[in-house]
Amino acid sequence: MTISPLSRAAAAEFAPEVTYLNTSSWGLLPRRTIAAVKALADENAVGRRIGAGSFDAVEAARVGFARLAGVRPDRVATGSSVTVHxxxxxxxxxxxxxxxxxxGEFTSVVSPFALRGDLRMRYVPLAELADAVRPATALVAFSSVQSADGRVADLAAVRAAAAAHGARTLLDATQSAGWFPLDAGAYDYTVAGGFKFLLCPRGASFLTVTEEAQETLPKLFAGWVAAGAPWTSNYGPLEHLAPGARGFDEPPAFLSYHGAEHSLALLGEIGTDALYxxxxxxxxxLRAGLVERGYEVVPGESAIVSVPGLEGRQPELAEAGIAVSAPAGNLRISCHLYNTEADVDRVLEVLGHREPQPSA
Known part of the structure; x- marks a missing residue:
């Protein structure tokens, strides 16, 4: 029997103590990532590290994400959260x-615009997003995969509509990067939190910016890290920022990035096609099994399976040792590289057949 590289990686890097199907909330950390974080923490505890961490780890994480996103590393800025980007x-x-x-878009994608108070916000159903772009639209902000229920946006249609009307595009890939093919260069901006399907410690996030769109962003984070020459621009006003997206870097959470380097390397070794x-x-x-048992599921070809109205079963699943989540009234079950058919079958076993609903 041939064992796939993905199965070998999962067995070597992960040993969950529960049936873990909750990567949409946060991803499990690989063993190599944990080892890197612990090593840095130990060095910081005893004074062996010059500085709190290494910018080499940040650069390695940048390169690792760029490879997954299909762009050059100089198009990637590193940061701490999607909200900041x-x-x-x-x-x-x-x-x-x-x-x-x-x-119903995730709040981090829309609130920074909505709370400015002087922008015109317009919301439409996801399926109507491309048709709703008009000449007055300055920016289309949306997730490739919806957090609440795992629906996948019609990416090509939205890009085409935005291009036709001269609108810029902001894609949040937090629920997709790590299992869904990402062409970040096709959007003016993409953002991704690292702590879900990218399997990074929380505190690592990524922003990609096209060369043209780079000129639109203000120099708000003009700290010494954004100067692009670590430890050489610590005092006095900066004369310029680093070229490319590095000029939008935030000071890194070194513990997170020492781990992120290794998580992104693991995903790169496996490859997005295999993960998808x-x-x-x-x-x-899982969808087929749920439908067979009488449940209504959100259709699609997503790694995230949602059952509307079944959020009340989440505590029962937790009691049975199955980790899932229940956002926006849905039971949300997300699959990633460390999951198996046995995990899926365990969920189906615990949920059982849907109870017949009383007639009106």
Whole structure:
């Protein structure tokens, strides 16, 4: 029997003590990532490290994410959270600009725009997003995969509509990067939190910016790290920022990035195509089993499976040692590289057949 590289990696790097199907909330950390974080923490505890960490780890994480995102490393800025990256983009828009977003979009993608108070926000159902772009639209802000229920946006249609009307695009890949093929260069901006399907410690996030869109962003984070020459620009005003997206870097959380380097290397070793095939095949098995048992599921080819109205079963699953989540009234079950058919079958076993609903 041939063991796939993905299965070997999963067995070597992960040993969950529960049936873990909750990567949409946070991803499990690989053993190599934990070892790197512990090593840095130990060095910081006893004074062996010059500085709190290494910028080499940050650069390795940048390169690792760039490889997964399909862009050059100089198109990637490193940071701490999606909200901060989106806030930078929100600050670039002129007063009165229209921002188009899906209804129910994750708050970090829309709140930095909405709370400015001087932008025109417009929300439409996800399926109508491309058709809703108009000449007055300055920016379309949306997730490739919806956090609440795992729906996958029609990416090509939204890109085409935005291009036709001269609107910029902001794609949040937090629920997709790590299992879904990402072409970050096809969008003006992409953002991704590292602590879900990218399997990084929380505190690592990534922003990609096209060369043209780079000129739109204000120099809000003009700290010494954004100067691009670590430890040489610590005093006095900066004369310029680093070229490319590095000029939008935030000071790094070194513990997070020492881990992120290794998590992203692992995903790069396996490859997005293999991760996509594995996660979506498990999700398809789960959807088919749920439908067979009488449940209504959100359709699609996503690694995230959602059952509307079944959020009340989450505590029961937790009691049975199955980790899932229940956002926005949905039971949300997410599959990733460390999951197996046995995990899916365990969920189906615990949920059982849907109780017949009383007639009205």
């Amino acid at each position: 989106v806030g930078l983009i929100a600050a670039s828009l002129p007063a009165g600009a229209e921002v188009l977003a899906p209804e 095939a594995h996660a979506t095949s498990l999700a398809a098995r």
